[in-house]
Amino acid sequence: MTEDEIFEAILSAPGPNVLPAASSEAVAETEEAIGYPLPPLLRRLYLEVGNGGFGPRGGIIGVRGYDFWKSDIFADITESALRFEPSPTDDARA
Template identity: 60%
Template sequence: MTDDEVVEAVRDRARAGSLPAPAPPAAVTEAEQTIGFPLPPLLRRLYLEVANGGFGPDDGILGVRGGACQGDWNDLAEIYQEGPDPSGQIPAGLVPVYDWGCTIWSLVDFRDPTGPMWCTHEGDCWPQGINLAQWLAETMTDTLTVRRLLASQPASVWPPL
């Protein structure tokens, strides 16, 4: 899917009334300042034009201030600062956006405008080999699963499933 197709697919879900309102521009700017990197353009566009989180798998990804929360986390900036990774192994610029449970998180690489996706589990961190647009497309079609995430883990980190 192209970025425009992803935006339209998320917009269709928002029309069904299941997503929060778009984020205020100030909340997006605040998150970028706290994180120290700009949001990838697709994520920024989704937050500002469609919904402040809540899209993606199950209950959806975290929003910025005032948007969709997940578990004990209220927004992207908060989780980036306090993070689910007590080991400190997650590189700067990788922002947790979705908790799959069992200490498995999907992260977006804010250092790259295409938003490459990463995964972390129990302190290990590795690239998923897809970008944010692909990740969202796969989560909306239920083709991205925890099993697939763990299978993308390099053998040197964890034996593939």
């Protein structure tokens, strides 16, 4: 299946509407927070299809601007990455 076929399958699937696409700034912020680039297909999905909310089990979580569901722990993958970043003392315990 090509990336374009994946995009078409997502957009034509029954279920909740796909959220508006993420901004390139939001994707860049996420990549900076996690410390590496997103996989190319996931990056394209955020930028060209929608900022999360599509896929199985309620869909993938989006980057900043994602407003599909909120958790007491985190609201998007950027916040999740920043919240669960290891502290300097974690290395001392290993």
